[in-house]
Amino acid sequence: AGARWETPSASCPAGAMTAAMGGGNAKGEVPLSCFLFVVVAFATVGAILFGLDQGNWAGAIEKPNFIKAFCNDTLPSLDPSREWDCEDPELLPAYYKSFLAWGSSLVQLGAFFGAVILGPPIAGHAGRREAMFVGCLITVMGVIPMCLFTLPNIFMASRFLAGVGVGVVTYALPMFIAEVSPPQIRGTLGSAFQLLMVSGMIVASLLNTQSWFGYRASFSLPVYPAIVMCMGIFCFPQSPRFTLVKAYRHGKQAEGEEQALASLTLLRGSKKAAQTELLDLKKTMESEEEEAPWSTLFRDPSIRRRVLIANSLQWMQQFTGINALLSYGPSMLKAAKLEMDIEVAQFIINVVNLGGTIFMMFAIDRYGRRPLMLAGSSIMMVFMCLSAVIAWQMKAYQRELEALQSPGLNVSARMLSAGFNMSATSVTGAATLEPPAGPFGIHLGTCLLFCLCGYIMAFGIGWGGVCWVYPSEIFPMDVKEKALSTSVGSQWLANFLIAFIVPYQVSALGLSGTFVFYASCLLCISIAVFFLVPETKGLPMEEMDNLFGPRLGQKEERSTDESQEESASEDEESSS
Numbered sequence: 001a002g003a004r005w006e007t008p009s010a011s012c013p014a015g016a017m018t019a020a021m022g023g024g025n026a027k028g029e030v031p032l033s034c035f036l037f038v039v040v041a042f043a044t045v046g047a048i049l050f051g052l053d054q055g056n057w058a059g060a061i062e063k064p065n066f067i068k069a070f071c072n073d074t075l076p077s078l079d080p081s082r083e084w085d086c087e088d089p090e091l092l093p094a095y096y097k098s099f100l101a102w103g104s105s106l107v108q109l110g111a112f113f114g115a116v117i118l119g120p121p122i123a124g125h126a127g128r129r130e131a132m133f134v135g136c137l138i139t140v141m142g143v144i145p146m147c148l149f150t151l152p153n154i155f156m157a158s159r160f161l162a163g164v165g166v167g168v169v170t171y172a173l174p175m176f177i178a179e180v181s182p183p184q185i186r187g188t189l190g191s192a193f194q195l196l197m198v199s200g201m202i203v204a205s206l207l208n209t210q211s212w213f214g215y216r217a218s219f220s221l222p223v224y225p226a227i228v229m230c231m232g233i234f235c236f237p238q239s240p241r242f243t244l245v246k247a248y249r250h251g252k253q254a255e256g257e258e259q260a261l262a263s264l265t266l267l268r269g270s271k272k273a274a275q276t277e278l279l280d281l282k283k284t285m286e287s288e289e290e291e292a293p294w295s296t297l298f299r300d301p302s303i304r305r306r307v308l309i310a311n312s313l314q315w316m317q318q319f320t321g322i323n324a325l326l327s328y329g330p331s332m333l334k335a336a337k338l339e340m341d342i343e344v345a346q347f348i349i350n351v352v353n354l355g356g357t358i359f360m361m362f363a364i365d366r367y368g369r370r371p372l373m374l375a376g377s378s379i380m381m382v383f384m385c386l387s388a389v390i391a392w393q394m395k396a397y398q399r400e401l402e403a404l405q406s407p408g409l410n411v412s413a414r415m416l417s418a419g420f421n422m423s424a425t426s427v428t429g430a431a432t433l434e435p436p437a438g439p440f441g442i443h444l445g446t447c448l449l450f451c452l453c454g455y456i457m458a459f460g461i462g463w464g465g466v467c468w469v470y471p472s473e474i475f476p477m478d479v480k481e482k483a484l485s486t487s488v489g490s491q492w493l494a495n496f497l498i499a500f501i502v503p504y505q506v507s508a509l510g511l512s513g514t515f516v517f518y519a520s521c522l523l524c525i526s527i528a529v530f531f532l533v534p535e536t537k538g539l540p541m542e543e544m545d546n547l548f549g550p551r552l553g554q555k556e557e558r559s560t561d562e563s564q565e566e567s568a569s570e571d572e573e574s575s576s
Contacts, residue, residue, distance in 0.1 A: 015071055035095030039236050040177055040189050044196040045225045046132055046169040049139060051200020051220040055350065057104055059208025059218060059343050062334075063300035066215040069150045071096045072424060080148055092503070099152060101503045105226035106156055108496035110163025111170065114138070118164060119171035124291070124481040127242060128176035129233050135168030136226035136233075143223050149217045162222065163492075169229075171488045175480065178472035179239040180267055183540045187364035187469050191357070194465030198357045202226070239261040245477045249291065257282070284477070284542045292478040297486065302549040303479055309533055310471035310487040315523045317467040318494035320380055321518030322459055323502070325349070325452060333452075337394065338445030345449055352453040356460020368537035369466050373529050376462015380521035383455035388515035390448045395443075395510060428537040467491070475543050476551075 060066055071086035071093065085091035092100070114135065123131035142162030147155055181189040204221055207213045240260040247256020257278065264274035297307050333345050360372060376538055471487040534547055535547050545551055 012450045034267065034269055036180065036182075036189075036267045039180060039191055039267065042232060042236060043132070043173060043176055044192045044228050046136070046173045047138065047193045047196035048200040048203075049222045049225040049229070050170055051167055051197035051202075052204050052225065053107065053139075053162065053200075054197070055201030055204030056208065056218040056221050057107075058346060059101075059205055060215040061100060061206075062342060063215040063218070070099060070152070092507070097507065098501045101500045102156055103159055104502075105496045105500035106159040107163035107166065108492050108499050110142075110160040110165075111167030112163075112239025112489050112492035112496060114164040115171040115492055116167075116226060116485050119168040119488070120481045120485040120524070122168065123172045123175065124248075127246075128172045128179070128239050129236070131172035132169050132176070133230055133233050135165045135172065138162075138168065139165030139226045140223050142229075143167070143220060143226075147220045147311065151251050151518060165226070167488070167492055168369055170491075173486055174472040174488075176239055178469075178541070179241045182268070183538055186541075187369065187537065188361050188441075190469035190472060191361040191364055191465035192462075193468050195201050195354070195357050195361060198354045198460065198464065202347065202354055205343065205347040205350045209341065209347055237266055239475055240264045240267070240278075241281060243279075254493055280540075282544060292482070294482055296479055296552075297483055299312040300552040302545060302551050303475070303483065306474045306544075306548050307483055307486060310474065310483065311490040312528065313467045313470055313533070314487055314491035315494045316528065317463050317491070319518070319521040320377065320459060320463055320525065321384065321498075321515075321521065322456075322463070323495055323498045325456065333445065337443075338449060339443055340446070340449070345537065348449070349456055351454055353456045353460045353464070356457040357464050360461045360465055362463070364466065364469065365537060368535045369470055370529065370533055370535045372462045373466055373533070374462070374526060376458045377522050377526040377529065379458035380455050380462075381519050381526070382457065383451045384519040384522060387448055387451040388512045388519060390444050390451060391515055392512035394444050394448070395512060448485075470533075470536065473541055474548065476541075476544070 057079065061137040067086050086093070086096060119131055119135070122134055139162050142158050142160070144158075146158035148163065149155060149158075174190060177190050177193060178186060200221075204218065207221070208218055238259070243263060244256050244260045247253055247259070260281065261271075261274055261278050264277055265271050268274050291574055296303055298304050333340075334342050338345055362374060471484060476485040502514070505517070509517065536544070536547065539547060
């Protein structure tokens with residue numbers, strides 16, 4: 001259902017638009033329509049929902065009312081002989097550490113369920129728009145109880161339900177964008193998902209810097225884009241590829257071709273270009289008319305290779321350590337004694353992430369997917385190693401400080417030799433200590449913030465959007481819903497794992513050990529991408545078989561054709 005579109009939209013200057021986005025101006029490129037950008041812009045409102053959900057947690061758990069409601073009110077019942085601190089990630093009470101781990105990771109677990117179980121049947125039978133609509137409704141149903149109740153069990157269940165909705169949206173949205181986009185700017189438009197997601201994170205982090213903005217208001221943020229999506233998604237045309245496939249599967253080829261042509265005319269701004277593209281789609285649909293079984297994902301060598309790469313990219317993205325930073329960056333900076341408001345520091349990190357994402361949007365169709373991923377992981381590894389060194393120095397100074405502050409010990413000379421600055425004495429006669437300085441006299445907490453900004457800039461350039469673009473463009477239509485569900489499911493399963501283990505990781509390894517762990521992962525990731533991930537820049541979705549190898553049926557047809565050609569040539573030779 002939805003509005004029927006009859007009038008073609010105006011075309012945008014294809015050459016100028018494509019060149020500006022890094023796609024070049026090669027002969028035979030699909031013309032661009034301004035309406036295409038309107039469709040993609042509205043669809044990516046779902047990415048803002050995702051970003052608000054990702055960005056609100058780190059700031060909300062630092063709000064005094066949140067800490068009071070879920071941690072401080074229960075501290076008197078704990079063992080008084082042990083040192084507890086609800087604001088220090090290395091001294092959290094065990095139950096609160098578990099609460100934060102589950103509170104952060106249940107969204108990811110719910111998103112895994114939404115992407116793997118709920119999303120594919122809705123997107124495959126009803127449509128991509130319908131899947132996004134259902135996902136937004138579920139998100140609203142999950143967020144509202146989260147804002148109203150402080151009972152841990154209700155809070156956890158609400159986090160899971162909201163995650164289910166987010167999973168459905170993030171499953172259908174990249175697929176929809178890839179299917180409506182022309183090859184020369186498919187990467188750029190697909191990257192709009194990441195751009196709007198980061199924008200949502202910035203909005204959440206900016207609002208969390210305000211003292212009047214409580215944790216309940218922070219958790220409510222995803223509701224607003226979800227409502228906008230529900231109200232407007234059916235005002236836009238269906239994916240022409242899905243329309244055609246669905247019609248073919250139900251024996252309504254003529255009706256499907258008519259609807260697909262109408263959608264393509266709007267999206268391309270030219271009926272002639274739409275007819276040409278429709279002919280190419282029809283040729284491809286002849287071999288993809290029937291939905292392939294799940295076994296095809298593993299039985300067909302070409303599809304199996306794509307599935308393994310798509311899933312591996314999602315796992316690799318999470319093991320760059322990005323969600324350790326996004327979810328617990330403020331807590332890490334607080335432990336590093338950063339001389340700045342923690343929410344402001346998180347806002348700075350998100351703005352830097354936005355800068356990297358914008359660069360990636362203009363570079364992905366000019367330089368390709370592989371170079372961005374390789375450069376990103378290499379730079380991230382360097383900054384992660386530097387962060388580990390800084391965190392280790394901070395811990396060493398903290399231990400030295402605790403030793404030097406022993407009661408009755410005259411420590412001035414030793415403290416100066418250790419690198420601490422002595423300020424005026426207090427009324428009790430004890431010296432006031434200032435944190436040690438790093439390179440060029442800069443406080444080590446500031447150095448850590450600089451490294452984390454460099455890290456997330458590299459992430460935005462190489463790994464933020466590419467891992468969503470790449471899987472959405474490499475699968476044929478007969479396996480697309482199933483294959484993408486495994487890819488997005490892997491994203492959320494890995495996301496769940498990282499979100500769950502980070503509080504325990506920081507507690508067991510400390511900040512420096514956590515950074516070293518992810519730096520090691522980044523080295524392995526760079527090697528894997530270099531040897532295993534091929535480039536897809538500028539390649540039409542219908543020609544991916546040329547890159548990943550022919551499908552199983554195509555191999556059999558080729559071998560049959562080759563044998564027939566050989567026998568024909570032998571007959572000619574014998575007759576001559």
